[in-house]
Amino acid sequence: MRIVLILCIIVISFTAVAQAPLTLSFKEAVKLGLQNNLALNQAKNNLVTSTVAKNSSMLQLAPSVNIQGNAGRNDGNSFNQQEGQVINGVLDFVGANLNASMPLFNGMSTITTFKQTALQNDAQLNLVKRTDQDVITNVANQFLRCLLDQRLAIIQQKNLETQQQQYDQIREQVLAGSRPEVDLYNQDYQVKNAELLLLRSRNTLRNNKTILATTLQIDPLVSFELEEPAWDVNVADADVLSIEQLNETALENRSDLESAKATEKANRFGFYSAKGTYLPSINAFLQYGSRYNYIHPNPEENFFPNNRSFNDQFLTDNTQLTYGVSFTIPIFGGFQTRTNVVRSKMNYENAKLTTANTEIQVKSSVMLAYQNYRDARSNYEATNAQLKAAEISYNFEKERYSLGISDIVALTQATQNYTQAQGDFESARYTLMFQKILISYATGTLKFEDIP
Template identity: 55%
Template sequence: MINRIASITTILVSAFCITGLAQEADTSTIDTPLSFKEAVKIALDNNVTLKQQQNNLRSSNMVKTSSLLRLGPSARIEGNMGRNDGNSFNQQEGRVVNGVLDFTEVYLRTSMPLFQGFNRLNSFKATREQFDTQIETVERTKQDIMQLVTARYLQCLLDKELVRIAEQNVKTQQKQLDQINTQVEAGSRAGVDATNQRYQLKNAELNLLRAENALRNDKAILAQTLQMDPGVNFNVEDPNWDVSKIDANSSLEELYTVALNNRSDLEGTKHSMAASRFNYMALKGNYYPSVSAFFNYGSAYNYIHGTENRTFDQQFTKDNVQKTYGIAFTIPIFGGFSTRSNVVESRVNYENSRLDAENMENTVKSEVLRAYQNFNDAVTTYQVTQTQLEAAELSYKLGTERYELGISDLVEYTQANQDYVQAQADYASARFTLMFQELLLDYATGTLSFEDIK
């Protein structure tokens, strides 16, 4: 009796464990819905390149602040403590003494630049332009991420739709095979039709496997783009944006103007060119004399062992106080052409950055032109594929009826079905492409932002 109870208990415990593992496995395979806007937000939060550019922005801001403060005075405190064993000059007694002398010295040194050929002023302007360049770099990096997520998400949506079409085609082929088998058994169809239909079914199943594999691979690429855990299962959601209302309302010239005023990479190139120009002007300032004012304040305390010494207060606040102030200047005469070499190099950098800015303007216009053409092509392709799908669907229905009535053969029916499947795939591709083409046009003009995503 006891053995039977123990056996029943063991079976129940095993059943509970197996049930728990099965529930856990089912939970791990649940696909979490992922909308397009959520995908973009995850990418912006996780992208390493964006985080690095934001870190560079903080560094650039500190460099700009430091360059600004260098226009003002500088101050520092210097001091030393030590012991001298031997001859030393004693300021209190005005003579050289021989013995052990302990000393403490503290100085406050300040300096104020008066004229340095506008070197520091132009250096500050250069760091300010570099900071603005980094701001534009961060903004364009965000848009690059959104553009990349758009392409990856679009591909996953298309793969998902192709899987659905392939699944539907498999069901259709299986249903047709069942009907043909019934007709073959009744003697109204030849056996070769069943053989041919089985081939069409296996071909549809193969296409389904390929579509599912493409979806898995592209979802893995999307997860990598979002820098998500590859083990997380997700299901991309159709945004269901109304593509019939999408239309290019702006002319190409208007888009050029918008892009030239909003492209962050173009603005960044202009700021970079300005920074190079200010660096060039700052180095030219080294040709001129530099003038600065200074003021130093210090004091010391000396203790000679074996003799009577004045107190610390008497020495440090009265006897050894020293104040030095005046004007310092430096006139460059000859330095082995080091200044000239630096100036020539900085001028070359400025000329190259100016060429980069001119080339970037042409690049922006070229990208806007391609995006504009792709947008119009996407509109036209969507309209054509929509009409094509309607015609293919009607042809498939008529072909099915003709085959069932025995008017046409299996070859004609198979061709009509293949045309209908291809028309569905072309329509899905055109619909999703047009759905996201407006975002790609905004990316080309530099107006793409997370807040504008529907």
């Protein structure tokens, strides 16, 4: 019996441990987001493709080399190089050629194409970096929302407990005849209202945690808790520069702006490459090859050819070296070249517009982040003062009601004000806590390694 009891305790302990909710810190959440985000992983895959395209275009500057070969049989008339005459019979042949070609001039299209693909690779690299920052910011916003909902649920739980305590006190006073019965009904409503507010806050927390789990690609059925960041909101001012310095930092570090600039330069070289097709192209070529022939004898016609050996034919007799220069002069191609040139020019013009627009967006986002930080700082200080005043008012009103010099309406209003002030303060505190991340995102300096 004792052994069975011990086994039951062990099983219950393991079950409790297995069902314990996962505690998720902000940095762990960001790490999961960076590992599982769809857009970021797709951008990284596209970066691999652009890197291969860059390397391929660079190697286009070198000669292209290939080997061609053939083997077959000819039954009928054929010219035999060994006999120096046309024969009628069965001829087996094997041949191979080494071919090499190299562009000498093609309107600089090869060089400009290489520069275009190199800049496209830089643009994709910057896009990956900015997408990385997008993921961090998105996770931060959702994590902040869940933290606030979690805190508001605690406030509503405490409010319910306070309302229930007041209800119990008023009930005793009503039974003693020192309070009117209407106060008990009024307080009962406040208790039921507090229960409803707690239920709503928990539903909101549950829904937002599901959204966060979807973003992090966590199984929504797995329970997890959010760890409170141990960040001091009072030291944030030391790291925030002036708006001019923030703008300068953003223009130097914003990856989306660098990506737009690289794309603009890439399209410019693409335009130059397209214009190069108007010019003649000159290529050097070289071909080295050999061939082996075997003529089958025909006893019926008393035909017994003298076939030389494979080494004599393939390595000595039939070797051939051909080299030279070829050129192509475009004359008329149905305006296809002109169409490509105009299309590439418009892509370049559109890229310039995108760069200018991105620069304006960068400055605007920096301005908004700076203003939001200042507003968040002011809001935090105001809600902090409001919370202290609401707490004092609630304590005084509670004491006044206990002494019988105040009514239930005033106490209810003071309680609601105190609860609202707590929620406003927590909202302002969490908002200010994450403003440094938003400023780093606006200036393009946000990194996973810098997250405390």
